[in-house]
Amino acid sequence: MNYSLSLLDEYRSLFPILQSKVHLAACSQGALSIHVKQATEKYVHSLMMEGTNWSEAIQNVEESKRKFAQLIGAEIDEIAVMTSVSDAISAIATSLSYDEGKNRIFTTDMDFPTVGHIWLAQRQNGAEIHFLPTKEDTIYPEHYERYLDGNTLLTSIADVSYYNGFKQDIAQISKIVHEKGSLLLVDAYQSAGHYPLHVKEMNIDILVTGTRKYLLGIPGIAFLYVKKELAETLTPRITGWLGQEAFASLDLHNLCYGAGTRRFETGTPSFISAYAASSALDLFLDIGVERISEHCRKLADFTVSYGVEKGLRPAGSLSSKQRGIMTAFYIDKAQEVEKSLRTKGILVSSRKDVIRMAPHFYNTTSDIEQAINEICKIQ
Numbered sequence: 120m121n122y123s124l125s126l127l128d129e130y131r132s133l134f135p136i137l138q139s140k141v142h143l144a145a146c147s148q149g150a151l152s153i154h155v156k157q158a159t160e161k162y163v164h165s166l167m168m169e170g171t172n173w174s175e176a177i178q179n180v181e182e183s184k185r186k187f188a189q190l191i192g193a194e195i196d197e198i199a200v201m202t203s204v205s206d207a208i209s210a211i212a213t214s215l216s217y218d219e220g221k222n223r224i225f226t227t228d229m230d231f232p233t234v235g236h237i238w239l240a241q242r243q244n245g246a247e248i249h250f251l252p253t254k255e256d257t258i259y260p261e262h263y264e265r266y267l268d269g270n271t272l273l274t275s276i277a278d279v280s281y282y283n284g285f286k287q288d289i290a291q292i293s294k295i296v297h298e299k300g301s302l303l304l305v306d307a308y309q310s311a312g313h314y315p316l317h318v319k320e321m322n323i324d325i326l327v328t329g330t331r332k333y334l335l336g337i338p339g340i341a342f343l344y345v346k347k348e349l350a351e352t353l354t355p356r357i358t359g360w361l362g363q364e365a366f367a368s369l370d371l372h373n374l375c376y377g378a379g380t381r382r383f384e385t386g387t388p389s390f391i392s393a394y395a396a397s398s399a400l401d402l403f404l405d406i407g408v409e410r411i412s413e414h415c416r417k418l419a420d421f422t423v424s425y426g427v428e429k430g431l432r433p434a435g436s437l438s439s440k441q442r443g444i445m446t447a448f449y450i451d452k453a454q455e456v457e458k459s460l461r462t463k464g465i466l467v468s469s470r471k472d473v474i475r476m477a478p479h480f481y482n483t484t485s486d487i488e489q490a491i492n493e494i495c496k497i498q
């Protein structure tokens with residue numbers, strides 16, 4: 120069986136790495152296109168030859184925000200650029216007031232460690248942190264119903280788990296979270312780019328993601344979406360000149376936060392990453408996330424069925440609805456297996472006791488067969 124690329128085939132040639140390697144590691148770092156390479160070279164070249172390229176660089180930052188906003192159905196002034204997902208979550212965590220009676224933060228046992236660290240650090244500001252438990256590799260929506268209460272200020276969850284690919288039903292959870300009077304923060308680092316996200320339809324208050332995984336950029340830029348009405352009620356405690364209303368006026372003595380979500384920006388962002396992000400986002404807007412999602416879904420389902428057929432044990436739920444497109448298999452000595460596959464030109468990503476295989480629109484079923492066959496030879 121080959122879910123041949125038909126429509127997506129034309130895009131494979133944009134990724135030079137695919138000529139010599141099987142790339143299944145978008146959960147860690149996505150493949151880079153020649154367009155992204157050209158965009159980063161343009162930045163370096165103009166800096167080297169012109170001495171300064173500030174206006175053009177700022178324009179690339181704004182373009183990357185505009186394109187990301189379009190991707191998730193938001194307005195540009197609801198997006199801020201940050202340097203990492205950790206910084207984006209911290210910007211929110213340090214803007215909240217943890218008043219008695221409304222100071223509980225709920226996150227889950229399945230979130231990326233940085234999420235736990237950031238919220239736990241807010242205990243010194245009066246926050247009470249709770250972790251929703253995981254049962255049989257699953258987080259049940261009923262748990263949100265059972266554990267959240269009127270004291271819950273914010274619920275911070277991952278759309279898709281970095282570890283086992285478990286996918287939550289964000290629209291359903293959003294309803295429960297809001298009925299409890301809590302804000303909803305979604306970490307979409309493992310879903311943005313291959314899964315359609317409509318922040319308004321899903322009623323997400325805050326969304327964070329970075330650009331180096333499925334968005335096919337490089338490290339240094341992450342996006343923070345905050346619903347405009349909410350953003351303007353929050354007062355950043357971490358700030359800087361680019362977060363001010365009139366930053367160009369260089370007013371040292373007055374603090375006047377910018378409109379919308381830009382108020383969370385601080386200092387000069389990683390411009391080169393913004394060039395990369397802006398160029399990479401063009402591909403998503405061109406192809407369409409729905410189309411990418413459809414292709415990746417088939418690849419993900421194939422990964423599970425082929426892996427099981429070959430005797431591998433997938434982590435996480437087996438229900439297609441509860442899986443992102445990354446599949447994790449329990450593998451002995453996962454780190455060593457990852458290294459061994461790399462020597463054969465197959466890029467996967469290990470975490471603890473699993474090997475993660477994360478396809479994208481540039482992958483085929485043959486890539487997955489090759490990776491699984493190689494793992495089976497080693498095991």
Ligand SMILES: Cc1ncc(COP(=O)(O)O)c(C=O)c1O
Pocket residue numbers: 202203204205206231233277279280281306307308309329341
């Ligand atoms: C789901 C998720 N959230 C957050 C992070 C951390 O992102 P950053 O290093 O940009 O803070 C990662 C990194 O792998 C991740 O997978």
